[in-house]
Amino acid sequence: MSASPLLAGRSLCAGYGDFQALFSIDFEIQTGEVVALIGANGAGKSTLLKTFVGLVPIRDGSMTFCGTNVSKTPAHALVSRGLAMVPEGRRLFRGMSVEDNLKVAADHAGDPAAGSSPWTLERLYDLFPILAERRAQPVENLSGGQQQMVAIGRALMTQPKLLLCDEISLGLAPKVIAEIYEMLPVIRRSGTAILLVEQDVALASRSSDRVYCMLEGRITLTGKSSEVTREEITQAYFGVKHEVG
Ligand code: ATP
Numbered sequence: 590m591s592a593s594p595l596l597a598g599r600s601l602c603a604g605y606g607d608f609q610a611l612f613s614i615d616f617e618i619q620t621g622e623v624v625a626l627i628g629a630n631g632a633g634k635s636t637l638l639k640t641f642v643g644l645v646p647i648r649d650g651s652m653t654f655c656g657t658n659v660s661k662t663p664a665h666a667l668v669s670r671g672l673a674m675v676p677e678g679r680r681l682f683r684g685m686s687v688e689d690n691l692k693v694a695a696d697h698a699g700d701p702a703a704g705s706s707p708w709t710l711e712r713l714y715d716l717f718p719i720l721a722e723r724r725a726q727p728v729e730n731l732s733g734g735q736q737q738m739v740a741i742g743r744a745l746m747t748q749p750k751l752l753l754c755d756e757i758s759l760g761l762a763p764k765v766i767a768e769i770y771e772m773l774p775v776i777r778r779s780g781t782a783i784l785l786v787e788q789d790v791a792l793a794s795r796s797s798d799r800v801y802c803m804l805e806g807r808i809t810l811t812g813k814s815s816e817v818t819r820e821e822i823t824q825a826y827f828g829v830k831h832e833v834g
Contacts, residue, residue, distance in 0.1 A: 593656050594617040594618060594619050594620075594653075595618050595619055595620045595622075595654070595655065595750060595751055595782050596616075596617065596618045596641065596652070596653070596654050596672070596751055596782075596784075597616065597617045597618075597652065597653045598614050598615065598616040598617075598637075598640070598641070598650065598651075598652045599615060599650050599651050599652070599653075600613045600614070600615065600649065600650035600651070601613070601614040601615075601616070601637075601640060601647055601649070601650040601651075601652065602614075602647070602648045602649040602650055603636060603637075603640045603645050603646065603647055603648050604636075604648060605645075609648075609806065610633050610636040610645075610806050611633050611636055611637060611640065611806050612806045612807045613649075613650065613807070614637060614650070614807070614808055615808065616637070616801060616808065618751065618782055618784055619782065620750070620780075620782055621777065621780065621782055622782050622783075622798050622799065623773065623777055623782070623783045623784075623785065623796065623797045623798050624782075624783070624784050624785070624797055624798065624799050624800070624801065625784075625785045625786075625787055625793035625794065625796065625797035625799070625800045625801070625814065626638075626784060626785065626786045626787075626793075626800075626801050626802075626803065627786075627787060627788075627790050627793050627800060627801070627802050627803070627822070627826065628802055628803035628804055628809075628826060629804070629826060629827070632803040632804055632805065632806070633803050633805070633806040633807075634755075634786045634803055635677055635755055635786065636806075637803070638674060638753045638755050638784070638786060639674075640652070641672065641674075641753060641784075642664055642667055642668075642672050642673075642674045642753060643659075643662060643663055643664035643666075643667045643672075644664050647660050647661075654667070654670060654671070654672060654751075655670065655671070655750065657670075665697065668697045668699070668747050669697055669698070669699040669747070670699055670750075671699050671700075671747075671748065671749050671750030671751060672749060672750070672751050672753070673744040673745070673747045673749035673751070673752055673753065674744065674752075674753040674754075674755065675737075675740045675741050675743075675744045675752065675753065675754045675755060675757055676740070676755055677755040677756045677759065677786075678759075679736050679737060679739075679740040680740070681728045681736055681739055681740060681743070682728070683727070683728060683729050684727060684729075685727065685728060686724065686725050686726060686727060686728070687720055687723050687724045687725070687726055687728055687731065687739055688710065688724040688725065690728055690739050690742075690743055691710060691713060691720075691739065691742050691743055691746050692710070692746070693743070694743040694744065694746035694747050695746045695747075697747050698746060698747045698748045699747065699748055700748060701748040701780070705779050705780030705781075706779075707748055708745040708746055708748060708779070710746075713742040713745060713746070716742070716772055716775060716776075717735075717738040717741075717742060717772070719735055719738070720735065720738055720739060720742060723735060732765075733760055733761055733765070734761050734762070734765035734768065734769065737757055737761065737765075737769055738769065740757075741754070741757065741769070741772070741776075745776065745781070749781055750780075750781060750782065751781065751782045751783070751784065752776065752781050752782070752783050752784070753783075753784045753786075754783065754784065754785045754786065754787075755786045756786050756787065756788060757769060757785075757787075758770070758787060758788070758789060758792065759788070766789075766792070770792065770796055773785075773796060785797060790822060790826070793814075794814045794817075794822075795814070797814045798813065798814060799811065799812065799813055799814055800812065800813075800814045800817060800822075802822060802825035802826055804825060804826065804827070804828050805828070809824075809825035809826075809828065810822065810824075810825030
């Protein structure tokens with residue numbers, strides 16, 4: 590790995606009350622990279638994302654973003670530094686229109702990634718044309734896939750250098766998932782690195798440069814998505830040797 594990753598977690602530990610959810614996590618993502626994080630239910634993937642965005646405090650270890658130690662930086666300050674999350678379940682502002690959901694995020698925006706132009710409503714509507722058509726609708730009138738587009742758009746309006754996506758395919762039809770995943774390379778080309786938590790291992794692998802697998806709060810595998818084998822993933826995912834044949 591290069592000497593100055595965009596985001597790096599070193600020996601990160603975190604938890605809830607007496608429960609330790611993350612054990613000495615080492616994690617890196619480079620500028621412009623797409624990294625997938627996979628693992629079974631309860632492995633700690635969401636907790637790791639929440640730790641990265643300051644929603645779960647780091648108990649031990651450290652985290653840097655753009656070369657600065659941000660281990661104790663509050664969530665709102667991390668957003669304006671360029672860390673944005675599309676949370677599981679989307680968490681849109683109900684009762685507000687599509688456009689107002691997008692505009693609200695702009696109030697928390699930082700500077701765009703070096704050399705990139707800022708995300709604007711116009712650019713988002715180019716990315717997701719259906720949102721332009723539905724811009725005045727309350728978000729609860731939209732389909733699940735359209736709501737997910739709003740959630741991604743809202744995160745992009747904060748001008749992230751790193752976009753963390755927590756199970757953006759959850760509950761969506763395959764065609765809609767494909768539409769949303771097709772947009773990820775466009776987002777990446779705009780200079781934004783992406784960290785994807787994804788239950789569909791095949792989709793995660795083909796959409797990413799590198800993959801991390803978690804099991805019971807620990808990283809059990811990391812490697813290039815094109816190089817890790819199915820057997821390695823199965824073992825890292827379930828913690829058991831997979832008998833082939
Ligand atoms: P899923 O795919 O089900 O979202 P995950 O890999 O994202 O799973 P986490 O949601 O990070 O896993 O959960 C990791 C562990 O932390 C689980 O044992 C879970 O029960 C526990 N946990 C998560 N959130 C809390 C919380 N707010 N309070 C207490 N324990 C929690």
